[in-house]
Amino acid sequence: MSTVDVPRGVPLDRPNPFDPSTSLAEIRATRPVSRMIFFPDEHLGWFVTDHGLARQVLADTRFSSASLTPRSPVDAPFLFNKVQKVPVDPGTFIRMDPPDHTRLRRKLTGVFTVRRMNELEDRVSQIVDLHLDAMESQPRPVDLVKHFALPIPSMVICELLGVPYEEREQFEARTRHMFSLSTKPEDRLSHMKAIQGFIAALAVGKRSDPADDLLSDLTRDEDLTDDELAGMGFLLLVAGHETTANMLGLGTFALLEHPEQAALLRSEPELMPKAVEELLRYLSVIHLGPRREAIEDIELAGHHIKKGEQVLISVPAANRDPAKFDDPDVLDVTRNATGHLAFGHGVHQCLGQQLARIEMRTAFDALLRRFPTLRLAVPAEEVPLRTDMGIYGVHSLPVTW
Amino acid sequence: MRIHADREVCVAAGMCALTAPDLFDQDEDDGRVIVLRSDLTDHDVEAAHEAVELCPSGALRITG
Ligand code: HEM
Ligand code: SF4
Numbered sequence: 001m002s003t004v005d006v007p008r009g010v011p012l013d014r015p016n017p018f019d020p021s022t023s024l025a026e027i028r029a030t031r032p033v034s035r036m037i038f039f040p041d042e043h044l045g046w047f048v049t050d051h052g053l054a055r056q057v058l059a060d061t062r063f064s065s066a067s068l069t070p071r072s073p074v075d076a077p078f079l080f081n082k083v084q085k086v087p088v089d090p091g092t093f094i095r096m097d098p099p100d101h102t103r104l105r106r107k108l109t110g111v112f113t114v115r116r117m118n119e120l121e122d123r124v125s126q127i128v129d130l131h132l133d134a135m136e137s138q139p140r141p142v143d144l145v146k147h148f149a150l151p152i153p154s155m156v157i158c159e160l161l162g163v164p165y166e167e168r169e170q171f172e173a174r175t176r177h178m179f180s181l182s183t184k185p186e187d188r189l190s191h192m193k194a195i196q197g198f199i200a201a202l203a204v205g206k207r208s209d210p211a212d213d214l215l216s217d218l219t220r221d222e223d224l225t226d227d228e229l230a231g232m233g234f235l236l237l238v239a240g241h242e243t244t245a246n247m248l249g250l251g252t253f254a255l256l257e258h259p260e261q262a263a264l265l266r267s268e269p270e271l272m273p274k275a276v277e278e279l280l281r282y283l284s285v286i287h288l289g290p291r292r293e294a295i296e297d298i299e300l301a302g303h304h305i306k307k308g309e310q311v312l313i314s315v316p317a318a319n320r321d322p323a324k325f326d327d328p329d330v331l332d333v334t335r336n337a338t339g340h341l342a343f344g345h346g347v348h349q350c351l352g353q354q355l356a357r358i359e360m361r362t363a364f365d366a367l368l369r370r371f372p373t374l375r376l377a378v379p380a381e382e383v384p385l386r387t388d389m390g391i392y393g394v395h396s397l398p399v400t401w
Numbered sequence: 402m403r404i405h406a407d408r409e410v411c412v413a414a415g416m417c418a419l420t421a422p423d424l425f426d427q428d429e430d431d432g433r434v435i436v437l438r439s440d441l442t443d444h445d446v447e448a449a450h451e452a453v454e455l456c457p458s459g460a461l462r463i464t465g
Contacts, residue, residue, distance in 0.1 A: 059459060102412075109413030109432030114422075338420070338455060349414045349457035 020316035045310035049317035063292035091231020141377030149249035157240035162213025199233035246393025275333035281340035
């Protein structure tokens with residue numbers, strides 16, 4: 001931090017597709033709890049880059065998700081242009097604190113257990129094969145994002161929720177706009193409302209004609225209002241496809257650029273569960289959050305965080321903390337990467353993580369097996385990176401075999 | 402050594418059942434932790450400590 005003392009938002013520059021900004025290492029080493037400017041009102045908040053401290057903040061509900069004043073951790077129209085508290089949409093419990101959060105999350109946790117998700121493995125595997133078959137019959141080169149990374153998680157979450165898969169272009173496009181750093185706040189809001197309206201309309205149909213899916217189950221819960229149901233469905237649909245899709249796209253790119261790691265996975269497929277944790281750690285696609293706001297004055301590692309100040313937790317920095325992981329900048333599918341913060345920590349730790357794990361294990365394993373000669377069809381420098389999006393990854397990945 | 406789980410604190414993230422499936426399961430209905438065996442043998446201690454460390458909500462504790 002020789003030139004700037006207080007970062008103006010999260011540094012977005014990257015030395016290569018896989019490593020976060022080099023300034024993160026410097027900030028973490030010199031000021032693990034740093035000040036940072038939030039936008040658009042130049043709010044002087046905090047930036048936490050140390051693994052242990054990131055965990056501490058995420059485990060402490062005085063760092064609130066409900067009280068978040070609309071602000072952006074990057075100097076872009078992303079998220080909000082007016083600093084004015086808006087009520088949290090009903091049902092979207094990712095933006096609530098206990099006990100409201102607890103009430104809604106508990107309605108879903110029975111569905112997302114390790115055991116239930118393992119039971120879905122066969123169906124996930126069929127969905128993966130379906131897409132690999134289709135990919136194989138395409139003229140080469142093929143965009144792996146379009147044919148593999150995005151449609152697989154979309155189809156899985158559609159089936160789980162009971163959303164007709166034909167609707168995917170609509171909600172995928174809306175989600176893409178929602179997460180683009182250049183989307184205006186009012187447009188972002190209208191995309192959000194459109195997806196919620198679409199879920200609400202679906203729920204009306206499920207109420208009279210229920211099927212064996214999660215939305216139908218939720219319509220039977222008398223304790224849930226229609227707005228809450230729409231909010232929960234929206235959260236699951238959006239959180240459920242875009243994150244996993246970016247892990248699949250960027251993860252494949254990382255394996256292609258580290259052929260010795262891909263070779264290891266081809267010869268020892270039992271390494272896959274470990275490899276998935278390592279890819280989650282190494283790639284940290286949630287690169288601009290989580291974000292919290294102090295609801296009282298809090299002491300953190302000798303710093304006085306005042307009530308109302310915002311805190312941005314850097315998952316990429318925490319996941320590359322040398323105090324937690326040896327040689328953190330090396331992709332090593334044989335290491336024990338557990339304890340990474342790719343799914344967050346604390347009461348909001350990702351609800352869909354067991355599903356995401358099954359999807360990634362199954363999809364990477366089948367891809368590597370099916371296409372032993374898979375390779376990039378363009379020079380690596382030409383792969384378009386999602387530095388302009390709220391969730392990091394690749395916009396497209398042209399491959400051939 | 403014994404393992405204790407606070408079901409009121411548990412957020413059903415499933416890290417325990419993933420890390421130490423011999424010791425933990427999750428409730429069929431709400432996904433919250435179920436301790437399968439609370440008395441730890443020498444053989445379990447390492448997995449139990451790892452589960453305590455990974456539990457995102459701080460619901461798990463080892464005593465004795
Ligand atoms: C690799 C893929 C994924 C990544 C990296 C990821 C990451 C995260 C992170 C970091 C959080 C915490 C946010 C916070 O603390 O504010 C979170 C929460 C959440 N995720 Fe995921 N996620 C993934 C896949 C999924 C899937 C497949 C689903 C749904 C089926 C899902 C549903 C959710 C929900 C509902 C929450 C909110 C939980 C709460 O507030 O209690 N995620 N995710
Ligand atoms: S890891 Fe912790 S929060 Fe998750 S299910 Fe087990 S006890 Fe509950």
